[in-house]
Amino acid sequence: MLSRSRTLIFVLITAVIALGAGPGCGVEAPKGKERWAATHDTTVDIDWDKVNTAYKEADGPADLERRINEIYEGEQLISVSVQDLDEKTQVVTGFFDKNSDGQVAEGEKIFTIQRDLKPDGTGQYQTHGHGAYAGYASPMMGIMTGMLMGSMMSSMFAPRYVPMYTTPYTTSSARTAELRNQRAGYRAQHPERYNKSSQTGRKYGGTSGSKSQPPRARGGSRFGVRREAAAPRPRRLAA
Numbered sequence: 001m002l003s004r005s006r007t008l009i010f011v012l013i014t015a016v017i018a019l020g021a022g023p024g025c026g027v028e029a030p031k032g033k034e035r036w037a038a039t040h041d042t043t044v045d046i047d048w049d050k051v052n053t054a055y056k057e058a059d060g061p062a063d064l065e066r067r068i069n070e071i072y073e074g075e076q077l078i079s080v081s082v083q084d085l086d087e088k089t090q091v092v093t094g095f096f097d098k099n100s101d102g103q104v105a106e107g108e109k110i111f112t113i114q115r116d117l118k119p120d121g122t123g124q125y126q127t128h129g130h131g132a133y134a135g136y137a138s139p140m141m142g143i144m145t146g147m148l149m150g151s152m153m154s155s156m157f158a159p160r161y162v163p164m165y166t167t168p169y170t171t172s173s174a175r176t177a178e179l180r181n182q183r184a185g186y187r188a189q190h191p192e193r194y195n196k197s198s199q200t201g202r203k204y205g206g207t208s209g210s211k212s213q214p215p216r217a218r219g220g221s222r223f224g225v226r227r228e229a230a231a232p233r234p235r236r237l238a239a
Contacts, residue, residue: 043132044074046110052127052138055092055113059150061169068094069183073194077179078110079171082152084163088117090156102170107131117156121145125153 054067065080072078079097081104084090092115095108109130117123123143129136143149145157155161171179187194 044072046129046133047071048127048129048136048138051094051111052113052125052141055125055127056141056143056153057148057150058152060152061165062175063150064092064152065171065175065179066182069179070186077176077183079176081168081170082165083168084165087161087163090115090163090165097171097176100173100176102172104170111136115143115153115156117161121157123153123156 050071051068054064054071058064058067061080061082064082065078068078068080076096078094079102081093081095082090092113093104094110094112095104096110097103098105098108110133111127111129113125113127115123115125122145124140125143126140127136127138143153155164
């Protein structure tokens, strides 16, 4: 009988120790995936038609980088490098300057635009995506005198065209601060393009509803059906 009692006490002590080592008692339970965990995907779609038009109409590298950052809807800033390889060929590179060194690293490239002047006096340019945008390649777009275009491109038709960017132009660190302020002002003027959605898929500040069923008020509404005033109870007449 004594032996059975000792065995029972030993089993109870072992169970208490095991429970004490469970979650909340010094041993942290493994954490599951947060329900509302935010993703950090920085791959934002780019409207390539607008990028190609921006290059054709830009008056210079500063104007081009301003236009590109108005087109791009992500939070990162796109830096631009412009270099004339010779009198006929110009290469423009858009890139994320992650280390702010003003240099184009291979892993930072977003797109390149190559413009070539042809022997007949016309030109052409083509855009290629890089990195996350590597699947994009534009058709070869022709350039000719008389087209509506900015000075950056039209200057190549000058009789004695001297390459302006044999030393590459690259967005400077001082210029990035100016671009961020300019882009912030542009986005403030076009809020319809930059309304972000929450993780639940709802737009911040919006209300639910449709044309057939208007949105309900978010506060002050009643639950259930509103009751009418209580009818008077019948009274017993005295005999």
